[in-house]
Amino acid sequence: MVKTLMQGLQQSPAQAEGTALAEMTAFVAVAEGLSFARGADRLQRDATVVSRRVRALEARLGVRLLERTTRRVALTEAGQVYLERAQGVLRAIEDAEREAASLAGGEPRGHLRVALPDAFGRMWIAPLLTGFMRAYPRVTVEASFSNRFVDLVGERFDLAVRLGELADSRLVARRVCGRRRLLCASPGYLARAGTPRRPADLERHACLVLSGLPHRARWELRDSRGATHRVPVSGPLQSDDAELLVRAACDGLGILLATDWLVGRELEAGALVPVLPLCSLVDEGAIHVVTPSDSAGASKTRAFSDWIAARLAEPPWVPRAKVRAAHTAARG
Numbered sequence: 001m002v003k004t005l006m007q008g009l010q011q012s013p014a015q016a017e018g019t020a021l022a023e024m025t026a027f028v029a030v031a032e033g034l035s036f037a038r039g040a041d042r043l044q045r046d047a048t049v050v051s052r053r054v055r056a057l058e059a060r061l062g063v064r065l066l067e068r069t070t071r072r073v074a075l076t077e078a079g080q081v082y083l084e085r086a087q088g089v090l091r092a093i094e095d096a097e098r099e100a101a102s103l104a105g106g107e108p109r110g111h112l113r114v115a116l117p118d119a120f121g122r123m124w125i126a127p128l129l130t131g132f133m134r135a136y137p138r139v140t141v142e143a144s145f146s147n148r149f150v151d152l153v154g155e156r157f158d159l160a161v162r163l164g165e166l167a168d169s170r171l172v173a174r175r176v177c178g179r180r181r182l183l184c185a186s187p188g189y190l191a192r193a194g195t196p197r198r199p200a201d202l203e204r205h206a207c208l209v210l211s212g213l214p215h216r217a218r219w220e221l222r223d224s225r226g227a228t229h230r231v232p233v234s235g236p237l238q239s240d241d242a243e244l245l246v247r248a249a250c251d252g253l254g255i256l257l258a259t260d261w262l263v264g265r266e267l268e269a270g271a272l273v274p275v276l277p278l279c280s281l282v283d284e285g286a287i288h289v290v291t292p293s294d295s296a297g298a299s300k301t302r303a304f305s306d307w308i309a310a311r312l313a314e315p316p317w318v319p320r321a322k323v324r325a326a327h328t329a330a331r332g
Helices: 003-010 020-033 037-044 047-060 077-105 118-135 187-193 197-204 241-248 260-269 299-312 320-331
Strands: 067-069 073-075 110-114 139-145 159-161 171-178 180-184 207-210 219-221 229-233 254-257 274-275 286-292
Touching: 020 037, 020 047, 020 067, 020 073, 037 047, 037 110, 037 299, 073 077, 077 180, 110 118, 110 187, 110 299, 118 139, 118 299, 139 299, 159 299, 171 299, 180 187, 187 274, 197 219, 197 229, 207 241, 241 254, 241 260, 254 260, 286 299
Parallel strands: 110 139, 110 159, 207 254
Antiparallel strands: 067 073, 159 286, 171 286, 180 254, 180 274, 219 229
């Protein structure tokens, strides 16, 4: 990870000797290899020089970072914390050098760490990654898929795709496209249980509920006149797995409240049909690409943001003809 920086330092040892950066670099080389000999070999330095720099770092910080025995080197608790931070610093220096070089060469390059929502990322972003990497062969991508709300700054991500509301003012946000939340069910379920005509009808229907959300047992809908209805719902299945709920809805288990990107394929195929299509769901939100403010201008980050935004500008999951037909039928 720090190879490029280390090579730069080894070319000017007189200037690097005794500096905080040289001490940090020596410590990281030893800590990652858990050996002074391996660290010295990696830096192409004498082991005594590397050892002196690590001792100087510990003296300056006033804490022991490494436990040394005749057989092994181990990190102390303070050493583990410092290593994680130091690796981030050295990675940032490498990225800065790559970005500066890319401006001269006109081509984005470097390592890009991307945080993606689990289901949405796998369904709609993952298929775009190989095309991006072919277009930008000097950018390497590390994609993390999770429903956890990652701390981009603290965890050193370059970019994230976020669904819904944004709260972190430290981030630079770019709206990619809208999203629509809707009610849907299988034709078989509606034939068996009847079709709701107004929001209050949902109370007597089997509803499939996504757990882990606030007010999950109450759906808030806005009718065509703008009036808000807060409807208590219940049903045979609750889960934090949205894709499981989609499968259950397709199998006729009940009515599902879902985002259009999650059920677009099923709506297009006719496995699900809209329910109460003239109603909208409160708090629909949008899909954004967000970046920490200190990395928003990096060419690799801009390239990825532009790539995703261009391909989702017309959301591929929206079955427009089906939705229009449902609206027309409801109005009729």
